Amino acid sequence: MSLRIGAHAPPFDLPATDGTSAGVALESNPPATVIVFTCNHCPYALAWHDRIAAVATDYAEHGVEVLNINSNDADRYPRDSFEAMVRRVEADPDAWPMPYLHDETQDVAEAYGATTTPDVFVLDPEGRVAYRGAPDSDWEDPHEDADWLRGALDDVLAGRPVGLPETEPVGCSIKWRG
Amino acid sequence: MPPHVELLFWDGCPSHPRALADLRAALADTGLDPESIELREVPDEAAAAREAFTGSPTIRIDGRDVVDPGGEPVMLACRVYHRRDGGISPVPDPDDLREALRRAITTEGASS
Numbered sequence: 001m002s003l004r005i006g007a008h009a010p011p012f013d014l015p016a017t018d019g020t021s022a023g024v025a026l027e028s029n030p031p032a033t034v035i036v037f038t039c040n041h042c043p044y045a046l047a048w049h050d051r052i053a054a055v056a057t058d059y060a061e062h063g064v065e066v067l068n069i070n071s072n073d074a075d076r077y078p079r080d081s082f083e084a085m086v087r088r089v090e091a092d093p094d095a096w097p098m099p100y101l102h103d104e105t106q107d108v109a110e111a112y113g114a115t116t117t118p119d120v121f122v123l124d125p126e127g128r129v130a131y132r133g134a135p136d137s138d139w140e141d142p143h144e145d146a147d148w149l150r151g152a153l154d155d156v157l158a159g160r161p162v163g164l165p166e167t168e169p170v171g172c173s174i175k176w177r178g
Numbered sequence: 179m180p181p182h183v184e185l186l187f188w189d190g191c192p193s194h195p196r197a198l199a200d201l202r203a204a205l206a207d208t209g210l211d212p213e214s215i216e217l218r219e220v221p222d223e224a225a226a227a228r229e230a231f232t233g234s235p236t237i238r239i240d241g242r243d244v245v246d247p248g249g250e251p252v253m254l255a256c257r258v259y260h261r262r263d264g265g266i267s268p269v270p271d272p273d274d275l276r277e278a279l280r281r282a283i284t285t286e287g288a289s290s
Contacts, residue, residue: 043193043258043268077255140267172256173190 002113003129005165009035009121010111014069014101015082017089022067022099024127032059032130032156033123034066034149037114037174040088041072041079044171045117047139049095051146052118055135055153056098062157066098071109072117072175080175109174116171122152122162130156133167181239181282184216188226188234191256193268197235204275208283226252233257237270237278240285244278245270 003009013023024033036052038045056066072080082102089096103109112121122131131152136144148167155162185201187194202212220231229236232250234257236243245259261271 041255041258043256043266046258046266047268077253140265142265170192175255 002115002132003111003121005129005132005162007129009033009123009127009129010108011127012103012108012111014103014108016099016101017082017086017096018099020099022065022101024067024123026127029123029125029127030065031063031125032065032153033127034064034153035112035121035123036066036068036135037071037109037112037117037119038068039070039072039077039080039117039172039175040084041077042117042172044139048118048135048146048171051135051142051144052120052149053095053097055146055149058150059153060097062153064153064157067101068096068098069101069103069108071103071106071114073106073177074104075177077175106174106177114169114174116169116173118171119169119174120149122149122156124156130162131165132169134170137167139170180210180214181279182216182241183210183214183279184218184238186218186220186229186231186234186236186238188220188231188254190254191234191268193256194235197237197269200269200272201237201275204272204279207276208279210279210283220254223252223254226254235269237275239278239282242278242282244274 011024011026013021015021074081124130135146135149138144152162205212232247233255256268259267259270261267
């Protein structure tokens, strides 16, 4: 079951492709945190990637942290291995103004109840889920510009309840082990 | 004889309804029967291996993939397509569908 709006998000710390680690803490979180379950091989995740990267760039000045997490089973989907993640980031570092984290055990995806790639969660400064769903209404139209995600961030940063707190995530299923 | 058009899909990927709609439109645009599609589900990895299925959806006309899968591995996943405008898509570009159908029609006409 997915985390409900208003629920406290489980803390985690995951390895990133650059050798560091990142995650969500119990306390001292940024003004807003965006968690995007994504992967290397899904066309929906790839189609939305640039829009999410633009959000990371545009909202960095507001202290918003955007974390991308790949939880797919890399044994069955080798393109989602940690090594493949590293290669992807190193091939185009400008496309990654945000960490790309590896959830090898799938514990984080399970804890959040993520179902698709992409599946977007926005957390408020207290670490509560303020938005969950798709980046915007149309993977096919770049002009949508992740406007559902941006709207949620604007509301969280202004201290308002999110006007559209939940939408249907759209994309490839997360590839679970076994 | 009209070309044999197959749409292979895996239910774990949400793209096949859109692919089916695009394919029906392409068939109509090229003067073929939009209902002539053989729709086949690829339910598991064994079936994917038998079909040399490189992702959902896969569209074949007279047994030939409308977009060359190249060295893509067999897998139960959504397939990545590249649109003519450079964008990434979970379904083939409609112009690629129409072009493949016209090629098949021309080939059929030349051989009959």
